[in-house]
Every structure is written in structure tokens, then in C-alpha cells.
Amino acid sequence: MDRDHDDEEGCYYNHTVTFFYEKSGKNISTHWRSRDYTIVTLGMSVCFVVIFSNLLVMCAILKNKRFHFPIYYLLGNLALSDLFSGVSYLHLMFHTGPWTSKLTKNQWFVRQSLIDTSLTASVLNLLAVAVERHQTIFNMQLHSKMSTRRVFVIIAFIWVVAILMGLIPTMGWHCLCDLEHCSTMAPMYSRSYLVFWGLLNLLTFMIMVAVYTRIFIYVRHKSMQMREHTSQIRRKETVFNLMKTVSMILGCFVICWTPGLVVLLLDGLGCESCKVLRYEKYCLVLAECNSFVNPIIYCFRDRDMRKTFKEILCFLCRRGRAKESDFGVTFNTMEHENCKSRISKAVERSNGTPLMHEGSEDPTISSEKWN
DSSP states (O other), rough: OOHHHHHHHHTOOTHHHHHHHHTOOOOOOSSSOOOEEEEEEEEHHHHHHHHEEEEHHHHHHOOOGGGSHHHHHHHHHHHHHHHHHHHHHHHHHHHGGGGGGGGOOOHHHHHHHHHHHHHHOOOHHHHHHHHHHHHHHHHHOOSSOOOOOHHHHHHHHHHHHHHHHHHHHHHBSSSTTTTTGSSSSSTBBBBHHHHHHHHHHHHHHHHHHHHHHHHHHHHHHHHHTTTGGGGGGHHHHHHHHHHHHHHHHHHHHHHHHHHHHHHHHHHHTTGGOOOOHHHHHHHHHHHHHHHHHHHHHHHHOHHHHHHHHHHHHHHHHHHHHHHHTTTHHHHHHHHHHHHHHHHHHHHHHSOOOOOOTTTOOOOHHHHHOOO
């Protein structure tokens, strides 16, 4: 994107990022204000929480065999998308404010494409979860019979599409040769691309809401039929609880991202009276908050997930304490082993019978165990 030769006719490849910001009416602050420091500090703090909490979710799913099912693999991939969002926003915090003017055009496109990729991955993953839940609920199953290989093919497909969507502006759908149609919020993005991207995501939201509405109507109808069959009550409750958890995740995602997409869509349509820059920061913060909401939902809704979280955190704490006292433990153990060796030799010399070490096992006890 950055070029050394002369601009083509009507194109502005050799102009700086500041040039496009000035043309679009979005000012870059020349010095650090207290507000900028506050935004960056809070943003980085949230990013670290997002990264840690979603790493915890991924470790819990890998650790606990009760989560080795398609729905949990997809939820784990959603956690990976949220973790990627945390990394993307952390990258944004180091390339915002007065730092923006120092970016090359390639660096600016990378900054934006990381955020676009993370959102697209989250949306596609939620759509995959909705389809999986539709399939299992209508067959009155707790877990899908989909093979693990197929699940990972779907996950790979999600990331390929998400990366491609993030790279589309870089590959040519930008406004470097069409300044009149540059976005205000993203000054080097074409407004037509923002309209396409915003409508595509809002349409996906509507499809997911329609799918979950149909599932809830079906589950409610089935629940009324199953009231007399007490043997199926626990299974019904398990299915319904998992359905609630997934629906809460979808609901929070729609609440957090819809305002930002609407503002983006208004900017793409060229609404000058909408004052999109006034709401940009708030929408960005709300969207960022969604990335650490999901681990909280898992913690409160799923007892097994909450238990696994505690086990992982306790393991990390114990490991930290063990490292602190590592030297002391090593010396004490060596002294103990030397003492045991001297006693063993003394006993062998006195009666000629080898002394069985404390760590070895009595053959009679072993045979009893196997019997």
C-alpha cells in the first residue's frame, strides 16, 4: 500500500495517514491529553482481563473431558475469537491518539483489519453455534453427533473467512483513489465497504435471533408435553440450561455490537447530521466489553466450568508457591536421602538383610491390590 513512486491519476498512495484524516474531518490530537492517557490505561487494563479470562475458558475446555463435545469446541473457538479481540484492541491502544499520525498506511490497515477479523470470527462462530443447537434441540439431544474432524473443519473455515473479510479493504476496497467516498470513522475505508460489512453482520444477527426464537418455541412446546414423563425431566432441564447459556452469550453479543454496527452503517450511508464521531468511542468501549462478558456467563451458568476454573487457578497458585520454596525443598530432600542411606547400610551390616526402601511396595500388598 505504501509506495515510493508518483501517485496515479486520481489516487493518493503516497500521502500520509494524517492527510486522509484531515480530508474526512476526523482530527488527530497532536499531543497527549489527560483524556487520552485515561482511555489508553483503561483500554489496556480491559485487554489484559479479556486475554486472561478467555485463556482460562480455553484451558478449561481442553482440561475437562466433560467439555469434549462439538458445542464446547465451538464455544472454545468463540473464546479464541474474544482473545483475538483482546489482542486486537491491545494493538489499537498502542496505535491510537497522537500515535496515529506516525502510522504508515499499511500499519493503519493492519490495525483496522485485526478488529474486523475478530468481529467476523465471533459472528460466524455464533452462527455455527446457533445451527448446532438447532440440530441437537430438534432431535432432543444434549450434544451433536457431529464428528470432531468436522467441527475442526468448520472452525478452520470460520477463520479463513474472517481473515479474508479483514483483508478485503487492504486488497482494494478502500478510498485511496476516491476521497469523496471516504468514511469519517475509518478515513481510508470506502463507505460502500462499511455499508456492505454492517448490513452483512446485522443480517447475520437477525438470522441468529430468528433461529433461537424458533428453538425456544419448540423447547417450550416440548416441555409442556414432557411434564408427565418424570424420567425425562432432568434431561430436559440440562438441554434447557445449556440453551439459556448460549442464548445469553448471543444476547450480550447483539447488545454490545449492534450500536457500533448501526453507527458504522450510518457513517457508510453518509449521514452528516448523525454526528458519528461523537458516539464512536462509546460504541468501541461497549464492543470491547463483550469480550470479557462471556467468561462471566460461563462461570455463573455452568457449574462444571466454574469448578474447572477453580482447579486451574488453584494449580497456578500452588505452582507459584512451589517455585518460591523450591530451593529449601531440594536441600531438605537430599539430607533426608543421605540419612536414609546411612541407616540402610548400618542395618545391612548388622544383620546382612537388605532394608526395603520407604518408596518400594510390599509384594503381599501389591498382590492384594490386584486380587
